[in-house]
Amino acid sequence: MEFSKNKWGLPVNPQNQAMNEASQLQILKQEIEKCKGRYNLMSKDKDDLFRAKLEFEDLTAKYNAQIQMYQRNSEANKSGTTIQDLNMQEKLNEEEKKIENVIKQQNTVKEKLTKLREQKTMLERQVKVSSCMPEKKWVFAGQETEKIKQEVKFDVKPKIQYPIKGGCALITFDDVKVASKILEMGYHKIELGECSINIEAHPVKLPTVEEIEIQTKVCKYRVLVSDVPKFLPTDQLLDKLELHFSKFKNNGGEVDNIEFLEDSGNVVIKFVDCGVAENLTNTEFHRVTFRGCDKTAILRVSPFINGEIVHIKVNEVISKKSVLLTGIPDILDEEQLKDFLEIHFQKLRNGGGEVDAITYVPQGKSALAWFETD
Missing domain, CATH: 3.30.70.330 (RRM (RNA recognition motif) domain)
Structure with a gap:
């Protein structure tokens, strides 16, 4: 009977060796079973980890989506808030402008009120002045009229100065028709004895105060x-x-x-x-x-x-009885030439009539004639 040797070269009993190999095989099976169990556990852990990973990724995606939504809402809210702030600022600016306009109007009203008060004070003082002005004594002069009107009038008789240049004469007739006829004839031939002169008649325009x-x-x-x-x-x-x-x-x-x-x-x-x-x-x-x-x-x-x-508003009025004679040469004495003019314009055949007043200004001189209401 032969014995095998172990790794150390010692003889080994085959029966013992078979038992040892069976024991080792059993141990290997047990190890394999343990490894399978561990593998199954690891596979299960792997599947759990994979599912957890998927769930985590889903949660991450959801959370990212929510974060993006929150960010968009936040930006939208921020934009809306900015627009509201701008609108509020515009409204505030408009209200401030309205307040400034009201203040300006108030200042304008105050200035007008101050001026009105000053005018009132001035008018009150003038009323006081008028009440203490020197009194005039008025008496009835014996003239009366049948017309009775419920009004009071002040009769003011103006006196107008009318300048007369040299070489001109101013003549006033008693009759308005005579003066009108003399003006219609225009040019007049005045006999001065052995010679004659031609003069021109013009209306007398007097400046009068209308207002x-x-x-x-x-x-x-x-x-x-x-x-x-x-x-x-x-x-x-x-x-x-x-x-x-x-x-x-x-x-x-x-x-x-x-x-x-x-x-x-x-x-x-x-x-x-x-x-x-x-x-x-x-x-x-x-x-x-x-x-x-x-x-x-x-x-x-x-x-x-x-x-x-x-x-003051000035207007012109034409004297109905007076006529201005121009173009009179200085060939006679002042009084003689004045007499010739008066005689000429008193004759009916020359278109004249009764002379109320006449004045002559020789060349080189000037004069002022006073006109009053008739």
Whole structure:
């Protein structure tokens, strides 16, 4: 019986060897089974991991989609907020402009109100002035009319200055028809004894005021003194008044100028400082003692009103009775030539009539003729 040897060269029993090989095979099977179990577990873990990976990828995709959606919504909200902010800013700007316009209108209204108040004050003062102006004494002259009208009129008779150049004559007839006929004839031949002259007739165009607007205001430096006595010469009267109204105790001040108005008998006093005139007019009546003549008078001191023409409209009116004669040569004495003209235009055969007035201005001279309402 032969024995095999092991790796160390020792003899081995075949029966033991077979048992060992069977044991080893059993062990290998067990190891293989264990490896299969591990493999199955690893395959299962692999499948679980793969499914987990897929689920994670799905969740990641969902989360990415949600993130993108949130980002889009955020941008949209941000854009909407920006547009709303811009709209709100525009509205705020519009409201600020409206507020500025309201403030400007308010300032304009305040300025107009201030001006109206100033005008009201000025008008009230002018009303006060008109109430304390020097009084005029009116008497009935004995003339009356049957026509009764519920109105008050002031009759103003204007005086118009009409310039006459040299070599011209101005003639006025009693009859309007005569003047009209002389103008229609145009040229006239005037016999002067041995010679004659040719002259031309023209209508007399007079400038008249059709509309006039006068703006008045109270002078801050002048006063009007009325009810002035007449027991002193003008020079002495002015000296006494200047002395009285220059004293501070009489509410006066330094006098710049004093003037006597011949047409009304009143006196105008101008002061150097502003405010003196107002102080004096606040009292209105002043007792003035004229030293030297031992007389006392109560004078009325009123505000002085300045008038300024702010609008005037001038028109022309043709004199119906007067005619201007031009082209008269200087060949005779002034009085002789005037007489020849008057005689010529008084004769009916020359188209003339009764002469009311005539004036002649020789060449090289000039004159002014005064026209009044007829």
